[in-house]
Amino acid sequence: MTRSDDPGVPGPLSRTRTPALLRDLGLGVRFAAAGGREGWTRTLLTSVGVGIGVALLLVASAVPHLLEARGHRSDARSESSVSFAPERNEKTDRTVLTKQIDTEFHNRAVQGVMMRADGAHPVLPPGLPRMPAAGRMYVSPALAEMLASPGARLLRERLPYVTEGTITDAGLVSPGELLFYLGSDTLTADNGGHRLTGYGHGLPVPPLAPLLVVLSAMVGVVLLMPVAIFIATAVRFGGDRRDRRLAALRLVGADVGSVRWIAAGEALFGALLGLSAGAALFLAGRPFVGSLSVWEQSVFPADLAPSTPLVAVILCAVPVCAVLVTLVAMRSVVVEPLGVVREGRGRKRRIWWRLPVPLAGLAILAVYGRTGDDRTAEPSPIVAGAVLVLLGLALLLPWAVEACVSRLHGGPVPWQLAGRRLQLSAGTAARTVSGITVAVAGAVALQMLFASMNAEFTRMTGQDPSRAQFFMVSENVLGDGAARTIEALGATEGVEQVIGTVEVYATKPGSYSEDELAPTTTITVGDCATLRELARTGSCADGDTFVAHPAHDQEMSDWIDESARKGEQVRISTDSAGAEVVETVYWTLPAGARTVTSRFDPHGVETTGILATPGAIDPASLPGATVVAQVRVDESVPDVSEYVRNTAARLDPAMRVVALNSTERDGRYASIQTAVKVGGTATMLLIAASMLVQQLEQLRERRRLLAALVAFGTRRSTLGWSVLWQTTIPVAVGLAVAVAGGLVLGWTLARMTGNQVSDWWLFLPMAGAGAGVVLLVTLLSLPALWRLMRPAGLRTE
Template structure:
């Protein structure tokens, strides 16, 4: 063991003292390993990112949100109300606060509560309010900004959040009371199918990184092996040269670990305030889990040693040179086929899991995906070797490329292995997400062609409810308002025992509004209708128990159980006509008593709920924002919803956002890795390229040979990725009980992978031109 350690140390010394060539080789290895390590550290930080964000979110939740015993008024109690909103597609969270004592509870991120008319905002919200883009939002939040919310009170640095002080909040108006912040928000467990999707995504995104790290430690292998021949002349045996080579790779990987750590620390500061779709985090949140960080720190150097020792088995380092140019032993294919076959088998025999059922062990999902994708990476060198073995003739550029692949196609295959695995994984992920799409993105019954915004509010009087409808109709950009004032109507009388008092809903609106809610052939102000639900005779009969033309109904239901309250009686006109209900733009069917304002004086209603479905003019910029400004002016806590015919599951949307972010990071790494690998291969062949140019070979032929040398493995890799990715996708869909819905999903993904490699190859042409200069013939 001591001898092996000395040999590793000697190899590490050669890595740093081997002259310019040794330094360049070591730096290229360090750069490749460093890029991979930085991304691995970022992936290892995701658990802490989620945990830290969730902890900050729980810490600012008013405790009353989840408490069973109501809080009493005290010196530390605070009244609060949720006042979240949206602005140009961005969500804003907020709380209205009113202290009830001298020492009120203060949420994290603040040193004191804002006073009436004051507001504390997140840095991102302050920046938006101070910019020209925030002009309409400033009208919606007419408070003076007096403080900024600290990091402890925010989910991420890009969050738009505020606390506003109020002097009018009351429990009668819907506010709640608390005396501390730090409630626990109940979170739904991640859907089992989404767990499987997330596991596969982690494998797909990280496996190319690991493959690239394994490739990076072999940079400069040919020049290094030739230099090792000199050691044989001074007495080193074959085993010693292998361990010295492993020591050089170990030094490069150790330097890569250091470089990767620096890149990670620098990168987390750089992206700390950047949002990728819905993902953002504070720089400090990017802290790798200790166990995962230790695993990376130990696995990378160990992999460098193991990979080098394994590859050196096929290289004969002799005192007079390196036997590498001879035709290599033909690669065996049987064990390479076993890996993907085993992976697909693991996924196929796993218990099927539907959306509402349990799912197989995530470890089995990961194992199946790893075996399948790793098998594709090991199959690629054999496929390239078999494909080019019998190729003969053709133009000079083609012959140069083919001959290079015949003599040493492994290097080119390793460079393309990462993109092969990435494309195969992307195909399988796309097939899986498409297959389960219908379970998480459903079509609603809402009709956005009739209205685009739904507003609901409860008021203590019908007069305020009616005024709200008028305010919306006067708002800029509003074309029409389907506005109703609703209250309950009961059948007067005394009911004892198990008797249920007949009750229905009174809906007041103009003729145009009522025509959107029921199938009314004709209408004029003063008309009334008894609306029955279509195809529900039982419910229609229940409506008729209360809605009896010519009979009295009570419009103040509180008088039914409080004798001190005087009932508000109203007689349903005998002329009330029976009609059938019609789905409103929200997809709901309303029934009961419908009346126009001429039949019922809404100002006499003791309490009412107002619903307004608003149709806006899309030609007016920010029409939605004008509507939300009107709603905030009436009541900051008013519920405003967008009418949409598609509803997306929030967990599914979150997973999709994470997939996009991870895919961007992985693709950037793959592109950089391909570029570094391509430059390294060209540098290895600098002398050969210069010799060919000196003998009269055209530079254009050499450039085309580089393109062909890359194109052949890429085409074969993409074909392999399509076959393997499709097989993996079918197995994953079978595991979750779904079938393939689109067999042609691979086309854009395969094209993207091919284009990425070709672009990187084109970027390597300028270094190629420089390496073909005559000074490449110089030797040391």
């Protein structure tokens, strides 16, 4: 075999035409496939690394179909034809009365629906074979499992109904959803039932708010960029040993161009095996995702269907990435017939071409990604700018690592060993931690963006959890049931105080046209202690009556005085839209009723209108009354919230129980936060796996050196500490770059959305997570290190 160094004279392995390049690629594939145990070890490491990344990319490509499928199932069970017009609420053979009876158990939402058929052929929600009988229920598989668990005694007491069957997957949004349908023979339109004629016509979903578009775009970039970098790193596993093998090819006549394409062919073979491994890992793990729950989120295996166009992009991008990365990497390596120049000291890395990349990304975000005056936002410049910033940080990392390790001199033996090794292979060390650098930088920026947007999507409710922790409403009250309800809540374990009232609407008697609004106010009945929580009543005794005016609304005060005239009658009636039984009572407001100023109750509502004690009006005589209870509990009592909910369910299964909170967060904003937690957890696990694979690969490359050091008397603990420092130093540099870059990116994104950074110390948890990953990887690699330090590592073939 001859060799020609003249580019104009092609040799046997020097080809510039496309068929020749393909032959060189094919030759590289053959070397990888027939390279013996050594070659296959490197190829398998590459395929494992690429396979992990491909599996996660396939999961990401399935997210659009996953969200679409969840949305379709949610729409399919949404109630339709609910109307407040009496003429459209007429009974038919197919109509059904329903009422939401949601609850919570150990901070997990349990959705419930009470149902009663109007005829023999009622419409059914998806997942139900037939209407549940009265006192029986259909439950989701997850709820059935929870009810059967030993720790669900209080939940079984709250839902003491016979389980008639389980809801099929068609009626569930996710396999972990807690849902039940309860049959009833007492539900009516008068006690809160809503009549519906079908399912599957939910309200259209409004588009995402512009700020949420920014968040969603950033989430996608932050979660997928480390995966792409990891795949690009994985195809370079075993580079040192491969380069020495390529030197032998130069010795037999291959020119520089052919050697590069042969190396690309070896990486291509590992990438193709990685594609297969990733697809196999995805398909093998897909059937089990239904049993997994991350941050209380789960998915059906059938919904995890990757998008065909995105799969095609992955199938094409991964092999192309493997070839391009290898060709670019080989440009910095001079492979000569007698050795590889990489083993010598190369020229220093330059910063002049690396720094403009993140600066360009910041410029794009500042100029094109800014939300306009109408708060609109385009995702394209946001994605482009964020990708350039994070890619720029990955490019800056090798320069930063080299600049730091070049100054490592002296110190203990493990430190010297680690420093010398890093000085010889700073690029390899930087590649190892590039994924964690990008992930931490993106996470820091996201956390700063979330914190700056918090006020946009969090509102103050006006509720006061220090006065009461639960707000309850029941419309299913008859006779003296109101008094019994309040007494039973007060006797519940852990309950300290109950602000219990009975409320009805009162109208000024008279004839009114359809276009005329009748003067109406409310009558609130409660004891003196309760009324003092609702208004500044002053002295109070049973039998007293008050007219409560709002503190700063004169127009409302005039309306109340028009509706409730002292010494005159008011009408209390159930004559409202959809009412099946009409009952009317007249009551005279005492002329001596005092006018007082109302105050906000724990629920954040200013109680106005007529306030009366039970001695002035009997609550049992009020038609269509609603019981309202606001409960203060001793939060030191274990499961006190479950006791309160159990009492409420025993008194009225349809009683609405709401936990009071001083703030309320937008649902979509909270969903994106959950997605960040789920995706971030998966990304950190990927990073840990990638660092472990790369650590094992580097140890395997140096096994003969490690065995030789031990043979010459080096302590194993010394080598162990050196390996720890070899991992810690690049990670420390990477975390410093990540924190600096993440803070700048987060500040830019916050300014772009018109917000201010609220907390500059949000990087601490992310940096701690990165340090934890380093410690975990080092501990997991110690068994392999101990094994490689045996004298058998000196063997050669």
